[in-house]
Amino acid sequence: ASQRIPLVAGNWKMNFDHLEATYFVQQLAWKLRDIHFDYRHCEIALMPSFTSLRSVQVLVESDNLKIRYGAQAVSVTSQGAFTGDVSADMIAHLGCSYVIVGHSERRKYHPEDDANIVDQVRAVLAAGMQPILCVGESYEERRKGIELDFAVGQVHDVTRDLSDEEASRLIVAYEPVWAIGTGMVATPQSAQDAAKAIRDDLSATFGIHVGEAVRILYGGSVSSKNAEELIGEPDVDGFLIGGAALNVDELTRICQLT
């Protein structure tokens, strides 16, 4: 068994204003308290919009909650004339632990390329937070049978110039694009195969101590119906969750199963 503590991370995307976010965190905290949830066995993190981070911070700090939180993207620059951008330090100063980097929706709609994603990863690490680096093949790569090489290549290209210490603070989310928001979930075996291939590559590049330290999450239509068998796989260390993280009962259930 590994020493890695599982992580359940909820990506709220562009949902919930700050009042809804506050209400959700309150409900989640109550439910977790009711069931005496053991945070030592499963870490929980929420990724609200920038506009809700301060509200979530106040709530978490005022009640000493063990729920962590983070942002969904970050600027690659530290300050200056970049209208509309938010820097890693600004996010870190709100008590954030994590930033999602390179989500497929960001790669598609913004668009973020590998060079930009490398710089985001570096900015997050330099600010003392952990990047949740999202990778995963589209349906086209899967059809061609090159999904493992593709996902491993995405991680490799973004991380190869990091130091061992930086790499050890990474979190990787394997999210096959065809599974995101579609209700089509990867089989436990294919989630395991991808996580193992990514871990092996990290071990080859940075050493086994890094490969074994990095948490690799699965993402793509995770729900309370499939979480248990996915987390049973040895290299799957938790989940990055979209739709199911908008429902407090569903999220609580997934945390219990993880």
Ligand code: PEP
């Ligand atoms: C995601 O957006 O990272 C995701 C996995 O979404 P969903 O759980 O809705 O498929």
